[in-house]
Amino acid sequence: MAQDFSKPAVTVDVVIMTLRDDDLHVLLIKRDHVPYRGRWAIPGGFVHLNESLEAAARRELKEETGVTDVYLEQLYTFGDPRRDPRGHVISVAYIALVPEPLAVKGGSDAREARWWSIQQLPPLAFDHARIVDYALTRLRYKIEYSAVGFRLLPETFTLSDLQKAYEIILAEPLDKRNFRRRIIEAAVIEPIDEVRSGEGRPARLYRFRPDAVAEVKARRLFP
Amino acid sequence: MAQDFSKPAVTVDVVIMTLRDDDLHVLLIKRDHVPYRGRWAIPGGFVHLNESLEAAARRELKEETGVTDVYLEQLYTFGDPRRDPRGHVISVAYIALVPEPLAVKGGSDAREARWWSIQQLPPLAFDHARIVDYALTRLRYKIEYSAVGFRLLPETFTLSDLQKAYEIILAEPLDKRNFRRRIIEAAVIEPIDEVRSGEGRPARLYRFRPDAVAEVKARRLFP
DNA sequence: TCAAAAGTGTTTGTGGTACACCCATGG
DNA sequence: CCATGGGTGTACCACAAACACTTTTGA
Numbered sequence: 001m002a003q004d005f006s007k008p009a010v011t012v013d014v015v016i017m018t019l020r021d022d023d024l025h026v027l028l029i030k031r032d033h034v035p036y037r038g039r040w041a042i043p044g045g046f047v048h049l050n051e052s053l054e055a056a057a058r059r060e061l062k063e064e065t066g067v068t069d070v071y072l073e074q075l076y077t078f079g080d081p082r083r084d085p086r087g088h089v090i091s092v093a094y095i096a097l098v099p100e101p102l103a104v105k106g107g108s109d110a111r112e113a114r115w116w117s118i119q120q121l122p123p124l125a126f127d128h129a130r131i132v133d134y135a136l137t138r139l140r141y142k143i144e145y146s147a148v149g150f151r152l153l154p155e156t157f158t159l160s161d162l163q164k165a166y167e168i169i170l171a172e173p174l175d176k177r178n179f180r181r182r183i184i185e186a187a188v189i190e191p192i193d194e195v196r197s198g199e200g201r202p203a204r205l206y207r208f209r210p211d212a213v214a215e216v217k218a219r220r221l222f223p
Numbered sequence: 224m225a226q227d228f229s230k231p232a233v234t235v236d237v238v239i240m241t242l243r244d245d246d247l248h249v250l251l252i253k254r255d256h257v258p259y260r261g262r263w264a265i266p267g268g269f270v271h272l273n274e275s276l277e278a279a280a281r282r283e284l285k286e287e288t289g290v291t292d293v294y295l296e297q298l299y300t301f302g303d304p305r306r307d308p309r310g311h312v313i314s315v316a317y318i319a320l321v322p323e324p325l326a327v328k329g330g331s332d333a334r335e336a337r338w339w340s341i342q343q344l345p346p347l348a349f350d351h352a353r354i355v356d357y358a359l360t361r362l363r364y365k366i367e368y369s370a371v372g373f374r375l376l377p378e379t380f381t382l383s384d385l386q387k388a389y390e391i392i393l394a395e396p397l398d399k400r401n402f403r404r405r406i407i408e409a410a411v412i413e414p415i416d417e418v419r420s421g422e423g424r425p426a427r428l429y430r431f432r433p434d435a436v437a438e439v440k441a442r443r444l445f446p
Numbered sequence: 447t448c449a450a451a452a453g454t455g456t457t458t459g460t461g462g463t464a465c466a467c468c469c470a471t472g473g
Numbered sequence: 474c475c476a477t478g479g480g481t482g483t484a485c486c487a488c489a490a491a492c493a494c495t496t497t498t499g500a
Contacts, residue, residue, distance in 0.1 A: 079270070088273050088274075398465085451496100453495080454495080
């Protein structure tokens with residue numbers, strides 16, 4: 001793609017996160033062009049003319065994972081002129097939460113793509129380490145006052161699944177009874193008429209209530 | 224300025240807010256070029272090549288108000304390709320909080336610029352009404368868990384000044400004793416050895432503690 | 447019948463909210 | 474001495490946190 005650098009260029013980059021093997025994972029692709037050839041990077045690309053930012057983000061998401069209907073949120077816009085050695089490239093970063101470790105559909109080109117534990121990332125291209133870090137901070141913050149956590153789970157799940165997801169994201173254990181009480185009282189999920197059997201007592205399955213208010217404002221004044 | 228539209232252009236637009244006459248005000252400039260000639264707009268302009276976004280925002284801020292050392296925060300990036308009739312123009316919006324109704328230093332050109340009450344804004348150019356609306360939402364939200372409110376006040380202020388600022392922003396009355404207790408306990412301000420006299424009993428003056436933690440995270444899980 | 451995970455209530459403490467009167471100064 | 478805004482403490486309530494045992498199933 002020929003680039004002209006008479007004004008800044010704009011990319012979208014998407015931090016695609018999921019839960020896998022009891023750990024939060026990020027999808028990275030191995031770059032096959034300079035700069036940072038061979039380095040891992042979060043998926044992204046230039047915004048097309050007359051394409052909205054969200055459309056560009058969804059396009060990248062679909063190219064890398066094949067998924068189309070997932071949670072997507074604008075994270076922050078990174079505009080340091082030195083962040084890309086090719087010239088001034090502004091990156092509008094997004095967070096995507098995908099509900100399960102969907103098969104990584106390789107892009108149209110044969111780029112290597114895989115999930116990495118957010119605890120053990122390889123060196124990343126550009127300022128992508130900073131972007132991932134910022135995404136994790138935002139996710140941790142947001143999960144406490146909104147219902148985004150559910151977006152990392154499949155359509156039906158048990159309360160233990162949900163608690164485990166929260167514990168993974170927050171990186172700390174939660175009390176089972178308090179957790180259940182709060183989730184139930186928040187009325188963001190509803191039981192369905194099924195259970196899941198496995199080792200031990202079968203667990204009731206729940207689903208997210210699509211009509212639930214996703215976000216609640218807190219009155220605090222610096223708690 | 225000649226524009227080329229082979230790829231999206233990028234502007235920064237700054238919602239500059241202050242407190243004036245017991246009301247939250249926004250600085251608007253009257254456009255003297257098409258499109259939206261004669262309409263009011265928030266200050267902004269194209270990002271220069273090799274200029275960071277924050278530098279561009281501070282440049283606009285200085286051009287319009289002359290102030291240099293104020294609170295500035297990235298708000299959101301608006302990228303709908305139809306938001307500017309000239310073509311695809313992406314706007315990275317910022318919020319600036321200025322501590323008092325500084326004299327509006329006219330820009331280098333003789334554009335008209337003035338403060339408008341956020342309650343009674345004129346019709347705005349582009350999607351700027353939406354941007355201002357979003358800025359107000361963010362400010363209201365943020366003032367509850369961080370110390371940004373102080374950035375709208377002069378260096379020294381009374382507790383009544385501060386409470387009034389909060390009441391104006393939140394558009395609701397606050398209890399005087401509870402407000403004072405919380406602010407004091409948060410340890411974000413400190414008294415100075417002066418009082419301000421006026422009608423009634425003189426009031427102790429305070430200043431913001433620059434070493435105070437500006438933001439505190441709350442544990443909630445959908446309250 | 448044992449292992450493994452699901453499910454369930456109560457107590458205690460902390461923080462939020464509501465609320466009314468005296469104080470210091472200037473005119 | 475009066476008007477004006479500044480400054481202060483307590484009681485109640487609601488929500489958050491800590492905590493242990495019983496239930497249900499499959500092997």
